[in-house]
Amino acid sequence: MSLSLAKYESFLINNVSTISSLESSLRSITWFLPGRFKDAELASEALTALMNTMSMYHDTVLAKVVENNPKYRPLIPSSLHTRYTRAWINKSSHYKWAARILDILRFTELVIEMGLRRKVSERVRWRGIVVIETVKAALRLLLLKVTHRPILSPPLPERDFDPTMLPPSSTESSPTLAPSSPVSSLPATPDHLKNNYLSLPPHPLLTTPAPPMRSDTAVEDFLLPKALTTSSVKPSSSLLRPLSTLQDWLGEIVYILRPVVYASLLAYDRRNKQHANRALMTALVMEFISRNLRRTLPPSALLERSEYARRDKDMLWYLLRGSIWETYTRPKLESFVASASRAPLLGLFGALVKEWIPLIDEYHYYTAP
Known part of the structure; x- marks a missing residue:
């Protein structure tokens, strides 16, 4: 079992971009399934639950890859929620x-x-x-x-x-197995560059002096978003x-x-x-x-x-619950669906809303707190 799990994790790491695109596509499809066939809403929610559970497992595996790979440098720092x-x-x-x-x-x-x-x-x-x-x-x-x-x-x-920004890993490696050995040497320098000792002249844009600032506020507006805040230096478990x-x-x-x-x-x-x-x-x-x-x-x-x-x-979800839904929100949505059916483009969105209205009446967890 552990060997099969390691093979799947290796497959995930080597095809992370494709799997991420597939997850996004399947989630988009689930929005249009209700009302298309018998028990379509069950199929839609089962697929959504499966994709969310698999995504949680994939995130756990990818987080291990990021932690175990010192070469990974994120372009954007982790959010406060993720850090905490x-x-x-x-x-x-x-x-x-x-x-x-x-x-x-x-x-x-x-x-x-x-x-x-x-x-x-x-x-x-x-x-x-x-x-x-x-x-x-x-x-x-x-x-x-x-x-x-x-x-x-x-x-x-x-x-x-972004999963596509993960550094490439060996096909033999997996977060559950021992890490593979690092690459022994860097790529060789091409032959046509070995004897290139003459430096190129600087680009004109680099030598032209920058125009003077209108005021100090422009400098402050540029620097303030890049300044450290107290949340940036706090221990992650103490952000709350x-x-x-x-x-x-x-x-x-x-x-x-x-x-x-x-x-x-x-x-x-x-x-x-x-x-x-x-x-x-x-x-x-x-x-x-x-x-x-x-x-x-x-x-x-x-x-x-x-x-x-x-x-x-x-x-705002209380608009879809209890008597507020029955006496106010649902009549408004039904009126919108009736008027949207006569419009060429809004008709598609109105038909989608029409299929979701009965589900809100029948199931608690569509609008549960």
């Missing part, structure tokens, strides 16, 4: 495995729900959804216990380098400040428990055939409580500010 999450993966095995299981659940939860909807009753399906949300909340609480810092989403580093007060801890715990409470109340309402807005309103209240309990951040806390900005943007 990779530091905690290397520091704590509990963080690494909890983050991996959490991401795998995030990739496969919709496929699991689709399978439950086809094989079991509605009550068992919602019980399975509550179990999934409970496991995810437990994993997030474990990450919170390990780091004592706000939980980033996703908890694993994302691929922030620890939660220090009870208010900080309470706000993060409320945010983590919010999806469990929302799914549990929805399951209760479906079991009793009630159409109350209790689940939606409770989730919104918990969202605002968590938001108001956040600590005040300094301008230098770039990573934490970006995480809170992402959480604020995610509140």
